[in-house]
Amino acid sequence: xxxxxxxxxxxxxxxxxxxxxxxxxxxxxxxxxxxxxxxxxxxxxxxxxxxxxxxxxxxxxxxxxxxxxxxxxxxxxxxxxxxxxxxxxxxxxxxxxxxxxxxxxxxxxxxxxxxxxxxxxxxxxxxxxxxxxxxxxxxxxxxxxxxxxxxxxxxxxxxxxxxxxxxxxxxxxxxxxxxxxxxxxxxxxxxxxxxxxxxxxxxxxxxxxxxxxxxxxxxxxxxxxxxxxxxxxxxxxxxxxxxxxxxxxxxxxxxxxxxxxxxxxxxxxxxxxxxxxxxxxxxxxxxxxxxxx
Ligand code: AMP
Ligand code: ZN
Ligand code: FE
Ligand code: FE
Numbered sequence: 301x302x303x304x305x306x307x308x309x310x311x312x313x314x315x316x317x318x319x320x321x322x323x324x325x326x327x328x329x330x331x332x333x334x335x336x337x338x339x340x341x342x343x344x345x346x347x348x349x350x351x352x353x354x355x356x357x358x359x360x361x362x363x364x365x366x367x368x369x370x371x372x373x374x375x376x377x378x379x380x381x382x383x384x385x386x387x388x389x390x391x392x393x394x395x396x397x398x399x400x401x402x403x404x405x406x407x408x409x410x411x412x413x414x415x416x417x418x419x420x421x422x423x424x425x426x427x428x429x430x431x432x433x434x435x436x437x438x439x440x441x442x443x444x445x446x447x448x449x450x451x452x453x454x455x456x457x458x459x460x461x462x463x464x465x466x467x468x469x470x471x472x473x474x475x476x477x478x479x480x481x482x483x484x485x486x487x488x489x490x491x492x493x494x495x496x497x498x499x500x501x502x503x504x505x506x507x508x509x510x511x512x513x514x515x516x517x518x519x520x521x522x523x524x525x526x527x528x529x530x531x532x533x534x535x536x537x538x539x540x541x542x543x544x545x546x547x548x549x550x551x552x553x554x555x556x557x558x559x560x561x562x563x564x565x566x567x568x569x570x571x572x573x574x575x576x577x578x579x580x581x582x583x584x585x586x587x588x589x590x591x592x593x
Pocket of ligand 2: 313318319343559
């Protein structure tokens with residue numbers, strides 16, 4: 301494999317959060333697909349990244365540690381979507397990072413019974429114990445609940461579960477505690493990593509100029525990059541985000557947000573088919589990290 305010609309995928313979820321492939325299965329699939337580099341970016345947990353690093357010893361696929369943190373935006377900024385900060389190249393044993401992630405994990409655990417109660421109140425026969433049993437060792441999120449809802453015949457697809465019950469403003473939606481974006485950015489930097497704004501199109505800020513204001517403020521907080529390449533980004537989005545990155549001295553990253561069977565239309569490395577992130581993105585990201593030390 302000519303690694304410089306290979307594609308990469310820097311946004312992947314494993315069974316440690318809400319993906320359906322284990323880190324080792326992801327690594328083997330990346331090898332089969334001849335990807336040049338991958339990063340597992342599980343929600344609020346380092347377990348997937350840790351297991352991947354352990355497994356990747358002699359693999360031809362390069363591996364970068366990763367995390368995806370759900371955050372709250374600065375005060376001025378009203379968002380309607382998902383405001384997530386990715387962290388790349390972090391030290392997995394950083395005490396402050398691990399401690400904060402534990403708090404976020406507890407917040408998730410505390411939220412699950414409320415979601416189940418709401419579903420029960422709507423007449424759906426489902427228990428938390430069933431979800432836990434069906435999810436193995438994973439940190440439970442809404443997709444696990446959605447999967448069990450399919451199995452029990454309440455809905456046909458994950459999308460339907462979110463659309464009718466679990467999504468934002470739907471009857472079984474329960475907000476979860478999120479980390480302040482400045483804290484997330486500082487924590488990633490202290491752990492030796494690079495904070496990157498995830499999938500800007502999913503943040504859903506009404507006007508593009510407001511995204512520019514947000515990026516400017518995040519950059520002042522220490523942001524290092526923008527996830528420009530993402531399956532749901534249009535060609536216009538990509539063009540605008542590249543200009544935004546260049547204008548604010550930020551690196552460009554990209555990945556598919558692979559979740560295995562939970563997002564069946566998204567393939568590792570190739571998204572919905574014509575998606576491709578060049579290896580140079582990985583090289584530039586590593587170079588950026590060297591400038592930060
Ligand atoms: P949670 O971590 O429990 O807040 O759930 C968030 C996860 O649910 C995201 O990472 C997505 O993978 C998934 N998700 C969110 N909205 C939808 C949707 N409309 N359809 C399918 N999956 C979704
Ligand atoms: Zn997810
Ligand atoms: Fe995300
Ligand atoms: Fe993600």
